[in-house]
Amino acid sequence: MKYFFIVLTVMQCGIAAKAQTAEDSVKAVINRMFTGMKNADADMLRSSFADSMVLQTIGRNKEGNLVVRNENPAGFIDFIKKESPGNADERITFDMVKVDGPLAIAWTPYNFYYKGQFSHCGVNSFQLVRFNGEWKIQYLIDTRRKQGCAQ
Numbered sequence: 532m533k534y535f536f537i538v539l540t541v542m543q544c545g546i547a548a549k550a551q552t553a554e555d556s557v558k559a560v561i562n563r564m565f566t567g568m569k570n571a572d573a574d575m576l577r578s579s580f581a582d583s584m585v586l587q588t589i590g591r592n593k594e595g596n597l598v599v600r601n602e603n604p605a606g607f608i609d610f611i612k613k614e615s616p617g618n619a620d621e622r623i624t625f626d627m628v629k630v631d632g633p634l635a636i637a638w639t640p641y642n643f644y645y646k647g648q649f650s651h652c653g654v655n656s657f658q659l660v661r662f663n664g665e666w667k668i669q670y671l672i673d674t675r676r677k678q679g680c681a682q
Contacts, residue, residue, distance in 0.1 A: 553630040573612035581667035620644040633661040652680035
């Protein structure tokens with residue numbers, strides 16, 4: 532009987548160690564998106580996005596004024612699928628992840644490399660929604676700059 536409780540305790544510890552937190556599952560879908568980008572895998576990339584996903588970037592126009600550009604998620608996916616694997620390599624760190632029920636946010640500073648060369652850095656701000664038990668990226672906005680980047 533003593534061995535039964537030892538085995539049961541060890542099994543429960545193993546199950547608890549494998550349990551994924553809500554934050555971990557949010558990070559997993561974001562990492563899947565970047566793996567899809569790096570591997571030029573349109574299906575993997577698409578599977579990370581909600582059907583009504585909004586994609587925006589903050590930048591400067593020709594006059595130097597700050598602008599928010601709307602990007603077409605389908606156009607972004609098409610661009611990535613035409614790339615060679617390894618061309619679009621965005622390296623992120625998770626600065627913050629917060630979850631409240633079906634809503635999550637993530638803040639991810641990044642460095643972007645294109646065809647092996649440093650291109651720019653910035654921060655991604657993600658909003659995710661949990662549809663039918665699965666996190667999807669609903670909204671993504673980023674900043675882009677070439678100065679002040681830690682490589």
